[in-house]
Amino acid sequence: MNISGSVVFVTGASRGLGLAFVKEAVARGAKKVYAGVRNPAAFDVPGVIAVKLDVTDEASVRAAAQHCQDTTLLVNNAGIASVMQGPLDQNMIELSQHLMDTNYYGVIRVSQAFAPILAANGGGGIINVLSDVTWLSIPLLAAYAATKSAAWSFTNALRLQVRGDNTQVVGLHVGFIDTDLTQGFDVPKSTPKAVVDSAYETLEAGGFEALADEGSRYIKSTLSSADAVYFNPPMPG
Ligand SMILES: NC(=O)c1ccc[n+]([C@@H]2O[C@H](COP(=O)([O-])OP(=O)(O)OC[C@H]3O[C@@H](n4cnc5c(N)ncnc54)[C@H](OP(=O)(O)O)[C@@H]3O)[C@@H](O)[C@H]2O)c1
Structure with a gap:
């Protein structure tokens, strides 16, 4: 699908x-852009419509979807992260539950509210913002990485x-x-624009997976190897 002429809804757009x-949706000629934000009063981007949205709040998600029935492209971007000591941290379950509510259940809530809207509009696109930690967890990011692996799994089932x-x-x-x-x-670090360009270009090319930086491409390339990079990652943690 093309960004030009589409009606885009982005979560975590503040x-x-x-x-x-x-901003890139506007630059690429989207017909309308909705910014899903927790505080609409603080959002001011010309030509963009701010819509109140907290992805952890079912009623808020339902209200946003009700308000944006012309959406053709959903970007599930809202997310939170936290560093920790590691998977044996006493806080692992509590922290996982907290992060899951936004990064996993949030993606589910918003996808379930918007997928029928896209279908009613003749079909469309969903971009789910995952991470390279989907495939490469390290102790410092154990809870966060699990949320992205879960969201990847959901993404694959949703696609089908x-x-x-x-x-x-x-x-x-x-x-x-x-x-x-x-x-x-x-x-x-990648620039946000380079990452967005990769996602939009993948969507426009009819692809299913955007690997937006060299590290992600490398990690993915090792997954089928007996020496997959997650056994011995070249990073701290
Ligand atoms: N930065 C990275 O290195 C990196 C790498 C890979 C993937 N990602 C993913 O990219 C996405 C965006 O991250 P970012 O780097 O842009 O982080 P960020 O600068 O911290 O922005 C996070 C955004 O998510 C919003 N948000 C958080 N909880 C929300 C909730 N419950 N409901 C609605 N919105 C909520 C925030 O809104 P408020 O302004 O209201 O807090 C903010 O707009 C996340 O999914 C993250 O996991 C980031």
């Missing part, structure tokens, strides 16, 4: 990658279920991006 998805509705589902995998989420991490 800043970071979500804001880049919104909605293809009969003419809806295309793209999973986006990427390592560090230069946003608030990675403040304090002194590592190479």
Whole structure:
């Protein structure tokens, strides 16, 4: 599908990658762009419609979907992260539940609310923002990585279920991006625009998976190897 002429709804659009998805949709000629944000009063991007949305709140998701019945492209971007000591941390279950509510159940809530809208509009697209940690967990990110692996699994099942509705589902995998989420991490980072370009170009080419940086492409390339990179990742943690 093309971004030009589409009606785009982006979750977590207030800043970071979500804001880049919104701005690039406008630049690529989207007919209408909805920014799903927790605080619409603080959002001001010309030509973009702010819609109140908290992905952890079922009623909020239902109300946003009700308001945006012309959506043809959904970007499930809202997400949170947290570093921890590792999988044996006493906080592992509590932290996982907290992160899952946004990164996994949030994706489910929003997809379930919007997929029927896309279908009713003749089909469309869903981009799910995942991560390279989908395939490569490290102790520091154990809880966060599990949420992205779960969301990847959901993405794959969703793709099969909605293809009969003419809806295309793209999973986006990427390592560090230069946003608030990675403040304090002194590592190479992709720009939000480069990541968004990769996702939109994959969608427009009819693809299913955007590997937005060299690291993600490398990790994916090793998965079928006996020496897959997740056994011995070249990073701390
Ligand atoms: N940055 C990275 O290195 C990186 C790498 C791979 C994948 N990702 C993924 O990319 C996505 C965007 O991350 P980012 O780097 O742009 O992070 P960010 O700068 O921290 O922005 C997160 C966005 O999600 C929103 N959000 C959080 N919880 C929400 C909720 N319950 N309901 C609605 N919106 C909510 C935030 O809204 P508020 O402004 O209201 O807090 C904000 O707009 C996430 O899914 C993240 O996991 C990031």
